[in-house]
Amino acid sequence: MGISDMKSLCNGNTLGWGALILAFALVPALMTSQYQLNVACNVLIWALFATSFNMLWGVTGMLSFGQALYYGVGGYAIGLTVTYLGSQWYFAAFAAGLLFTLVLSFLLGLLVIRVGGVYYTMLTLAFGQLAWQIMFKMYDFTGGDDGLQGITLPGLLADKVYYYYFVMILVLVAVWVLKRMAYSPFGLILRGVRQNPNRVRFLGRRVRRNQLRIYVVASLFATVAGALMAGVDGSVHTDMFFWTTSGEVILMSVLGGISHFFGPFCGAVVIILIEDIVGAHTEYWSLLIGSIIMVMVIGFPRGLVGGALDVAAKVRAILQGEKHDDTTLTAGLGK
Amino acid sequence: MTPLLQLDSVNKAFGGLKVTQHLSFSVFPGEIAAIIGPNGAGKTTLFNQITGHLLPDSGRILFKGEDLVGLTTQAIVKKGLGRAFQVASIFPEETVLDNIRLAALANLDHTRRFWRPSAEHRQATEAAVAILASLGLEEQGGRLAFELSHGDQKLLDIGIALALQPTLLLLDEPTAGMSPEERQRTRRLIGEIRGEYDLTLVFIEHDMDMVFDIAHTVRVLQQGALLAEGSPAEIQSNEEVVKAYLGEEL
Numbered sequence: 202m203g204i205s206d207m208k209s210l211c212n213g214n215t216l217g218w219g220a221l222i223l224a225f226a227l228v229p230a231l232m233t234s235q236y237q238l239n240v241a242c243n244v245l246i247w248a249l250f251a252t253s254f255n256m257l258w259g260v261t262g263m264l265s266f267g268q269a270l271y272y273g274v275g276g277y278a279i280g281l282t283v284t285y286l287g288s289q290w291y292f293a294a295f296a297a298g299l300l301f302t303l304v305l306s307f308l309l310g311l312l313v314i315r316v317g318g319v320y321y322t323m324l325t326l327a328f329g330q331l332a333w334q335i336m337f338k339m340y341d342f343t344g345g346d347d348g349l350q351g352i353t354l355p356g357l358l359a360d361k362v363y364y365y366y367f368v369m370i371l372v373l374v375a376v377w378v379l380k381r382m383a384y385s386p387f388g389l390i391l392r393g394v395r396q397n398p399n400r401v402r403f404l405g406r407r408v409r410r411n412q413l414r415i416y417v418v419a420s421l422f423a424t425v426a427g428a429l430m431a432g433v434d435g436s437v438h439t440d441m442f443f444w445t446t447s448g449e450v451i452l453m454s455v456l457g458g459i460s461h462f463f464g465p466f467c468g469a470v471v472i473i474l475i476e477d478i479v480g481a482h483t484e485y486w487s488l489l490i491g492s493i494i495m496v497m498v499i500g501f502p503r504g505l506v507g508g509a510l511d512v513a514a515k516v517r518a519i520l521q522g523e524k525h526d527d528t529t530l531t532a533g534l535g536k
Numbered sequence: 537m538t539p540l541l542q543l544d545s546v547n548k549a550f551g552g553l554k555v556t557q558h559l560s561f562s563v564f565p566g567e568i569a570a571i572i573g574p575n576g577a578g579k580t581t582l583f584n585q586i587t588g589h590l591l592p593d594s595g596r597i598l599f600k601g602e603d604l605v606g607l608t609t610q611a612i613v614k615k616g617l618g619r620a621f622q623v624a625s626i627f628p629e630e631t632v633l634d635n636i637r638l639a640a641l642a643n644l645d646h647t648r649r650f651w652r653p654s655a656e657h658r659q660a661t662e663a664a665v666a667i668l669a670s671l672g673l674e675e676q677g678g679r680l681a682f683e684l685s686h687g688d689q690k691l692l693d694i695g696i697a698l699a700l701q702p703t704l705l706l707l708d709e710p711t712a713g714m715s716p717e718e719r720q721r722t723r724r725l726i727g728e729i730r731g732e733y734d735l736t737l738v739f740i741e742h743d744m745d746m747v748f749d750i751a752h753t754v755r756v757l758q759q760g761a762l763l764a765e766g767s768p769a770e771i772q773s774n775e776e777v778v779k780a781y782l783g784e785e786l
Contacts, residue, residue, distance in 0.1 A: 386641040386657060387650040393627050393638055400625045403587070404642035404700065405613035411647075 218377070225369050229362045238365050242433045244473045245372040246426050251453040251465035252376055253422030258451070259459030260383060261415050262395030263314075264322045266447050267329030271302050271420040273442035275427025277336065280349040280437035288355040295428050299421055306420035307413070314412045326444055333442035348438035352431055368429050375422055376466065382418070383462050391415055452490070456497055458504020467505050538601065540565045540704055540736050541586070546595030548578075548585060548760070555581045556592065557761040563704070563753075568730060568737045570747040572771075573757035574781055579740045580622060582757070583706050587619050588612045599704065618702030622709045622740075624689035626696065628682035632673060635681050635692055636664040639699035667695045670729055672721070687718030691725065698733060707739035711746060719743060723750060748772060756781060 228241045250272055257263045278298025282290045313324045336343045343349070357363040382388055390411055393401045398408045431437050440446060449472070450465070457468025472490060479486040501508035539562035548556035555578040563569045571579050584590040586597055588609040597604045604612050613619075627635050640660035641647050655661065668674045671691045676684060681692060690710060697705055710726065711719040723746045730737055741747050747754060748768040756763040756777050763781070764774045771777055 381653075382650045384653045384655075385650045386638075386647045386654045386660075389630070389634060389638050389641065389654045390647040392630065396627045396629055397625060400627065400696070402609045403613055403619055403625070404639050404647075404696070405610045406642050406647055407610055414648075 222373060225373070226366075228369075229365055235361050238361050239433050240473065240477050242365055242368050242429075243477075244470050245368050246429050246433070247450070247453065247469040247473055248466040249372045249375050249429075250423055250426035251450045251457070251469040252379055252462070253419045253426070254450040255454050255459055255462075255465040256379060256383065256391070256415055256422075257419045258454060259461075259464070260388060260395065261391040261412060263412060263416065264451070265313075265325040265416075265419075266322050266444060266451070267325030267327070268419065268423045268450060269442050269444065269446035270325075270329040270332045271306060271423040272427035272430075272446060273332060273336065273437075273439075274298055274302050274305065275424035275429075276431045276437040276441045277343065277349075277427075278424070279428050279431035280352050281343070283352045283354075283431075284349050288353045288359075291355045291358070298424050298428050302420050302424040303417065306417045310413045310416040310420075314409050314416060326447070329442060329447055330444060333439055333444075336439045336442055343439065346439055348436055348440075350436045352435045352437065354432050354435075358432065364432055368433075371425065371429060375425055379422065380462055387411075387414075452494060454504075456494060456504060458507040460503055461506040461510070464504045464506040471505065537564050539563060539598070540567075540600060541738070542596075542598040543586075544596040544598065546582075546585060546597060547593045548581065548590065549593060555760045556585065557759070559595070559757075559760070559762055561755055561762060561765055563736060563738055565703075565736050566734075568726075568739070568750055568752050570751035570754045570768075571738065571740045571757060572742070572744070572747055572754060572781065573763070576759075577757040578760035579757055580708055581760075583619065583708055583740065586612075586706065587617065613700060613702075616701070616703040617706070618697035618700050618704070619706040620690070620693040620697045620708065620710060622712055624686075624693040626681045626689055626692050628680070630681055631677065632679055632681055632684065632692055633661075633664055633668065633677040636667050636695045636699045637661055639696040640664050640667075643700045663699060667698050670698070670732060671695050671725060685718075687714045687722070690714065691722065694725075694729070698729065701733075702735065704736045704738065707737065707741075709740050709742065711741065711743050719746065726750060 225241070225245065229238060232238050232241065250268070254265065254268050257265050257268070275298045278301065279291065279294050282294030282297065309328055313321055313328070316324060337345055339345070353359060354364060358367055390401065390406060393404070394408050394411050401408050427441060430441070453468035453472050454465040455468070456471060457466065458464030475490055475493070476486055479489050497504060503511065541563040543559050543561055546556050546559040547554070559582065571582070573579055581590065585592045586604065588604065588607050588611070592605055595605070599612070599615060599617060602615070627638065630638070634654070637654060637660050640663040641654060641657060644660055646657060646660065665674070665677070668677050671694065673688060673691060673695065676688060681689065684692060694707065694710065707726070711722050714722060726737065726739070727750055729735065751768055753765065754768055754771040755765045756771060758780055764771060764777045766774070
């Protein structure tokens with residue numbers, strides 16, 4: 202598989218986007234219950250969260266363990282506003298959540314990007330846990346570990362099918378925007394920051410400034426995901442801020458493959474479906490996910506998408522009678 | 537003529553170890569200046585000070601008449617100073633074309649643009665393609681940088697620096713680790729790109745054939761101090777240099 206083939210695969214094309222939109226658009230027609238529609242919403246929302254997270258980790262090399270903070274901000278912006286002011290403030294709450302994240306992620310970003318590697322990861326975890334603790338303790342305001350229930354949505358969004366399409370459109374547009382970003386000059390400099398930050402400085406570019414930019418951008422999209430989640434079953438919980446939520450998007454990214462744009466998206470789809478399908482039959486569904494992750498990390502370190510592309514390349518090479526060249530398989534790295 | 541680069545009594549020490557001692561010299565526009573000296577003489581450390589990677593303890597480093605001391609690497613690069621490294625400093629997972637395109641985009645200040653794919657930025661792409669052709673890497677444009685041979689990676693490193701359209705290019709051992717054929721090619725290319733891109737070159741090199749072949753002036757460093765400077769012929773006949781560094785090579 203040549204680079205151009207690989208890039209067209211990674212870039213996705215009109216056909217790919219058409220198929221993706223069609224598949225998700227048909228969900229309400231194929232689903233037989235409201236619960237299944239909620240699962241489909243979960244798939245989309247986690248896919249957005251994981252994709253935005255991967256702009257930090259897979260693209261820029263910044264492994265954040267605290268993106269749940271911004272996901273929680275989105276959820277609680279909707280939850281608190283609707284609970285205390287009413288559903289007519291839903292869109293204002295959405296905007297307020299984004300504005301809050303813009304300011305918060307900028308300020309925290311200034312701090313966390315000053316350190317690198319594991320220290321950065323630990324610092325993001327610390328801020329995430331701090332936010333969780335604050336939300337957990339402010340019982341009278343946030344509902345503590347009970348969270349907030351009965352979040353109603355305005356107008357047509359109160360209808361589950363309309364809300365599903367609202368989620369679908371926002372998520373797919375957001376993923377499309379992130380993808381444009383990943384392949385733009387901005388995306389290229391972010392990949393440069395991951396691969397060779399010293400060279401980036403010698404291009405006359407500031408490493409930290411670019412890290413800060415993507416930290417803010419990824420956090421904003423995490424907030425969108427959190428805000429959308431608040432409307433799925435009309436409730437928010439402090440778990441949205443908890444470190445396991447950040448860990449879950451890391452798992453999704455690893456499973457799907459961090460070196461491909463759609464890797465985390467696919468990882469999110471698989472994990473949510475396993476949770477749902479296997480979880481209906483046994484409480485040990487997390488054991489299956491753990492086993493799958495182990496197999497993937499050992500056998501397919503480039504994740505589901507990377508592994509699938511590797512297999513496709515091998516099959517193609519065999520069919521064409523060519524010697525397989527491993528080096529071409531990494532053409533999608535960082536994409 | 538006004539010097540393009542002027543070092544004025546630059547000093548740098550790491551604890552008790554003096555790595556740059558009262559170093560003063562000037563490089564004029566269009567010059568190809570070689571810096572030679574034994575390992576540990578402070579050659580790369582000098583480059584690190586010129587490019588803002590290290591701060592001199594004292595002295596001035598003037599580029600186009602402006603003192604660079606205290607400026608960040610980014611600011612210095614923007615003033616027109618490019619650098620290629622002893623170990624090729626490239627983006628290994630990107631294609632060869634994207635490596636240079638990224639530098640061209642940085643030079644155009646387009647790296648904040650987040651909508652159009654980088655491949656559709658025509659000005660940067662055309663600049664990158666032209667540089668690939670200059671370096672003889674046009675056939676390699678679609679390959680990933682880490683797949684290139686060592687020699688080609690060194691050329692790519694130079695290509696990245698060229699895409700920034702520098703007026704002064706610092707090359708740190710451009711032929712280090714290369715085969716004789718690759719050295720020959722690099723020597724020829726350095727001469728060509730200097731003319732094509734109207735460059736002033738300062739290079740560190742251990743290959744004396746190359747130094748005496750292409751350099752207009754040679755500075756010899758020893759323990760961070762300037763042992764001698766002059767034309768290649770003057771350096772070759774300098775007894776102190778022969779004794780301290782060149783030795784049997786002549």
